[in-house]
Amino acid sequence: MPTTQPVVLITGASRGIGEAIAHALATIGGYTLALSARSTEALNTLKQTLQAEHPSLTVEVFPCDVALPQSPQALIEAVFKGLGRVDVLINNAGVGGKVGLITEMPDAHLHAMVDLNLKAPMLLSKYALQAMLNQPKLAGRGMGTIININSIAGKTAFPFWAVYDATKAGLKAFADALSEEQRTNGVRVIGIYPGACDTAIWETLDLAADDTPDKTGFLRPAQVAEAVVFALTQPAGTLVSDITLMPTAPAV
Ligand SMILES: NC(=O)c1ccc[n+]([C@@H]2O[C@H](COP(=O)([O-])OP(=O)(O)OC[C@H]3O[C@@H](n4cnc5c(N)ncnc54)[C@H](OP(=O)(O)O)[C@@H]3O)[C@@H](O)[C@H]2O)c1
Numbered sequence: 001m002p003t004t005q006p007v008v009l010i011t012g013a014s015r016g017i018g019e020a021i022a023h024a025l026a027t028i029g030g031y032t033l034a035l036s037a038r039s040t041e042a043l044n045t046l047k048q049t050l051q052a053e054h055p056s057l058t059v060e061v062f063p064c065d066v067a068l069p070q071s072p073q074a075l076i077e078a079v080f081k082g083l084g085r086v087d088v089l090i091n092n093a094g095v096g097g098k099v100g101l102i103t104e105m106p107d108a109h110l111h112a113m114v115d116l117n118l119k120a121p122m123l124l125s126k127y128a129l130q131a132m133l134n135q136p137k138l139a140g141r142g143m144g145t146i147i148n149i150n151s152i153a154g155k156t157a158f159p160f161w162a163v164y165d166a167t168k169a170g171l172k173a174f175a176d177a178l179s180e181e182q183r184t185n186g187v188r189v190i191g192i193y194p195g196a197c198d199t200a201i202w203e204t205l206d207l208a209a210d211d212t213p214d215k216t217g218f219l220r221p222a223q224v225a226e227a228v229v230f231a232l233t234q235p236a237g238t239l240v241s242d243i244t245l246m247p248t249a250p251a252v
Helices: 016-028 040-053 071-083 107-134 162-185 221-232
Strands: 007-010 032-035 059-061 088-091 144-149 187-194 242-245
Touching: 007 016, 007 071, 016 032, 016 040, 016 221, 032 040, 032 071, 040 059, 059 071, 071 107, 088 107, 107 144, 107 162, 107 187, 144 162, 144 221, 162 187, 187 221, 221 242
Parallel strands: 007 032, 007 088, 032 059, 088 144, 144 187, 187 242
Antiparallel strands: none
């Protein structure tokens, strides 16, 4: 059903940082949420939880594997068709994949990381921007916002994480250029650069047993979500371009 509220599309919304962002935006209110990830079941569970906690919230799910070449365009079109607009794109879906020397990394892992962490947010940005720039402007709002959940790895190269580092540094370069290109259009492009955060991503990494991190000092997903809310809710004329968010405790 079309909405007059800003529509926020969150990728990777089914758990971790994406799920925390969905909770944070539902709590402050005033946004319609479009939740995406591959797992329909997890998205529907989150939708039910959010609606139970926030009865006036409009939230829809858009299951999608954004790493597939045609998916980003299809996802933006589905959100536009279902909710009538796309005002905020939060590129959050990402994978840590295999950690180790490039000489030992299967090519498939390299391709999977580049497809999800770099190509998908670039294509989603392209198609979201086309929607943002051509839809009627909402009163008192800017033309749109793109928020990339990047990583401290986008700014600092960590040994054994070369491919992950490259995807995140590539995303930073893309977003920095896009931000300058879109200033005159009133579209804000924001980078969030968290350090280690306590999510299931660490269970998907191919770490040696003695490298398994102690997550005690890690950031919590809600802390990253708070940074997203801060950046997003600035007045339309204010661009918080970059937030680097590290745990105060030594993490990894
Ligand atoms: N956790 C950290 O320490 C940390 C630190 C800095 C930056 N980050 C970044 O934060 C972002 C979120 O990470 P997280 O820690 O919250 O990870 P997570 O808990 O593993 O969640 C990843 C999310 O992405 C979705 N996803 C995975 N592959 C997908 C695909 N092909 N298409 C669509 N959705 C997909 C997952 O849902 P489905 O499996 O259902 O698709 C899930 O919702 C990532 O970009 C990551 O690089 C994380």
